[in-house]
Every structure is written in C-alpha cells, then in structure tokens.
Amino acid sequence: MWSHVATVVGTLATVSILYAGTHTGLVKESAWGQAAQRHRGSMRSPTYRNTVMPNGQCNVSAEDGLPAAFPYPDYTHVIPIAVNPHYGGHIVVLGRDGKLYHKYQRSAGLGGNWTEFKCLTPDLTKVPCSAAPNCHGYDNNPVIAVQPKDGTLVVFVRQMDDLDIHEMHLADPKNPESWTPMRAPTCLCNFPPCVDKGQSKCGTEANCDNKGVDCSDHEHRPSSPKYWASQPCFPTSELSLLADQEGKLNLFFRGFDGNLYMTRQGTAGDAMGKYEPPVMYGLNAEVE
Numbered sequence: 001m002w003s004h005v006a007t008v009v010g011t012l013a014t015v016s017i018l019y020a021g022t023h024t025g026l027v028k029e030s031a032w033g034q035a036a037q038r039h040r041g042s043m044r045s046p047t048y049r050n051t052v053m054p055n056g057q058c059n060v061s062a063e064d065g066l067p068a069a070f071p072y073p074d075y076t077h078v079i080p081i082a083v084n085p086h087y088g089g090h091i092v093v094l095g096r097d098g099k100l101y102h103k104y105q106r107s108a109g110l111g112g113n114w115t116e117f118k119c120l121t122p123d124l125t126k127v128p129c130s131a132a133p134n135c136h137g138y139d140n141n142p143v144i145a146v147q148p149k150d151g152t153l154v155v156f157v158r159q160m161d162d163l164d165i166h167e168m169h170l171a172d173p174k175n176p177e178s179w180t181p182m183r184a185p186t187c188l189c190n191f192p193p194c195v196d197k198g199q200s201k202c203g204t205e206a207n208c209d210n211k212g213v214d215c216s217d218h219e220h221r222p223s224s225p226k227y228w229a230s231q232p233c234f235p236t237s238e239l240s241l242l243a244d245q246e247g248k249l250n251l252f253f254r255g256f257d258g259n260l261y262m263t264r265q266g267t268a269g270d271a272m273g274k275y276e277p278p279v280m281y282g283l284n285a286e287v288e
Contacts (some may be wrong), residue, residue, distance in 0.1 A: 014116055042116040053077045056098040076140040078238075085151040086174040088112045090121070092144050092155050098137025099124070100157065104176040120168075120179060127184055127227075129161040130190035130212065131204050136160050143239045147173075148247040149269030155179075156239050162188055165235060165251070167228040167276050169271040179273075185229035186222050187215035229263065229275045237287070252281065 001027040048055065056075050060066040081091045087111070088105030095101050103111035125133035139160035147154055151173040159166050164185055172178040189212060191203030202212030213220050222230035235253035242250050246266035255261050255278070263278040 026172050026267070031282060037282060048077070049217075050098075051077070052095040052101045052119075053093055080144045080155075082143050082144045082146050083108070084146065084170075084173065085154055086178065087176055089114070090144065090153055092142045092177055093117075094138060094141050094157070095119070098160060100137065100138060100155075102179075104223070121182070127159065127183070128166070128184045129159050130188040131161050134205065137233055138166070139237075140238055143241040143251075145241040145243060145249055147249060147271055148243050150267075152271045154241070154249060154271055156241060157236055158239070159184070161190075162232075163234055164188065164232050165239065165253070183226060183228045186227045187213060187224075188218040188232060189215060207240065225272060227274075231277055233263065233278055234263070251275065252277075254287050258286045260285040260287045 039115055046047045047052060047273065050151040054075050054077075057072045058075055060068040060071050060073060062071070077093075079093060081092055083089050085108075086102075086107035090102065090104040092100055092102045099122065101117045102120050103115045105114055107113070121127065122188045124135050124137050127135035128136040129136065137156045139159040140158035140272055142155050144155045146152070146156045147169075152170050153173070154167065154169040156165050156167050158164065160182070164267045166184055168180050168182050170176070171176050171180050189202035190205075191207045191209070193199045193203070193210070193214070195203055197227055199208065199210045200214045200216060201210045202215065206212045215221070216238075218224070219226065233253065234256055235260075236256055237254035238266060240252040242252070244250055244264075248265040250265070251263045253261055260279040260281045262281040266274045
C-alpha cells in the first residue's frame with residue numbers, strides 16, 4: 001500500500017540511440033542498442049539472464065469497460081535506488097524468492113564501481129511476522145529513501161504473511177552493510193492467545209498452539225523500539241517514501257478501503273523512532 005522513493009527501470013525499456021550518416025543516409029545503432037539487441041535476440045524476450053529479480057509474464061484483465069491493451073505484459077523490474085551522500089548509489093530489490101537483495105557503489109559518481117547483488121534477508125526464520133519462524137518473505141517492491149538529516153537510508157517493504165509493512169535502515173549512514181534487523185509495525189498475532197486456557201502467547205501455526213510472542217509484555221508493547229509504528233497499516237498497493245520540508249520521511253500507500261494514506265516520521269532524523277498513525281491523505285482520496 002505505500003511508498004517509493006526510487007528510480008524505476010523497466011526490464012523492457014531497451015533504448016537505442018540512432019544517428020544518420022551525413023552523406024550516406026545510413027542509420028546505425030549505438031553500442032548500447034546493439035548490445036540490447038544481442039541480449040534480447042531476434043525474438044522479443046521477456047527475461048534477463050542471471051537476475052535475482054522476478055522474470056516472466058503478468059496477466060492483465062479487461063474490466064469496467066476498459067480493454068486490456070497488453071493482456072500479457074512482461075514482468076517489469078522495479079529498481080529502487082537512493083544516493084547516499086557518503087558513498088554513492090544504493091539499490092534494494094525484491095528477489096523472486098521473496099527475499100531482499102542489495103548492491104551499492106564503492107565510491108560516488110559516474111566512475112564509482114558497483115558491488116554484486118547480496119541477499120539482505122537470507123534466513124526467513126528471522127523475519128518478524130506473526131507466523132515466525134515460518135514466514136515466507138516479502139511480496140512487493142521495496143522503497144528506499146535518504147533521511148535528510150544524516151544521510152541514513154531507510155527501506156520499507158510489505159511482508160507477505162501479514163500483508164503489512166516492515167522497515168529497516170542503516171545503523172551507520174557511512175556503512176552500506178550496517179542494515180538493522182527488520183521491524184514490523186507492531187506486534188501481530190497469527191492466532192490470538194487462548195486466554196481461557198491460561199495462555200498469553202499468540203498462536204503461530206494453529207489456534208492455541210502458544211508458540212508465538214506475548215504482545216502484552218514489555219518487549220512487544222506498541223511503545224517498544226522493536227516496532228516502527230504503533231498499529232498495522234495493511235497496504236494494498238506499492239509504497240512511496242518521500243521526505244517533507246521538515247526533513248521527516250512520509251510513507252504513502254493505499255488502504256483496504258481504496259483510499260490513499262500517509263504515515264509520517266515522528267522525529268526528523270530518528271530512523272529508529274516511531275512513525276505516526278496513518279491518516280487519509282486529503283479528501284476524496286480514493287485511488288482505485
């Protein structure tokens with residue numbers, strides 16, 4: 001349901017620069033265009049080789065009187081990127097395995113080399129969902145933004161089991177490998193505790209299995225720093241993450257009711273702090 005501060009690059013956006021010979025009238029492709037043609041082959045190919053990101057085709061339905069101009073479009077890769085003022089570009093993407101991957105520049109600018117992709121969430125048993133340790137990763141494109149005050153990078157992404165938003169950020173703005181553990185918005189139960197049986201812990205795999213956490217204890221209360229908010233958000237769209245004039249990050253998403261919502265960072269520059277409860281962003285905010 002919300003966010004993104006990122007540069008989006010489609011897998012199918014092959015660009016060819018053409019120029020005409022001054023006297024011959026011949027048209028030639030640039031090296032970029034030639035390489036793209038070799039990559040894609042003589043027939044239109046929907047995939048990139050050796051990518052961690054999802055490949056394949058989507059299915060777009062005709063409905064509400066609108067035809068589907070592209071009923072089976074190729075899956076478009078979204079490349080969320082932010083430029084860290086301390087070391088350069090940093091990309092965080094969704095892998096087809098439901099895990100997050102990142103790569104970054106070792107030095108800033110057009111001459112800065114990039115690392116290879118590295119998995120940020122290799123162990124899904126550590127994902128803080130309500131079914132932990134049996135979580136299944138993430139299911140939308142992450143969003144990434146620079147926190148204006150200190151250059152820290154902040155990432156939000158939707159977790160597929162709880163259909164809610166998780167957050168992580170750089171603990172050290174100058175260290176591109178210093179990502180904090182993922183934070184859920186608040187303590188969620190897959191199955192509520194069976195208080196009639198004397199239980200206080202959530203059920204994770206079945207009702208009354210008492211294998212989860214106790215949302216009433218100090219560590220899991222809404223005020224706990226383990227969580228980035230104090231209530232769930234449940235987005236039904238991709239996310240957008242923008243900094244405002246006060247230097248606070250604002251996370252936008254669509255809710256289950258079809259309206260656009262925003263949750264705002266409580267304190268500018270406090271990446272480990274809380275975000276305010278989501279509010280509808282304006283009147284007539286439907287974005288269905």
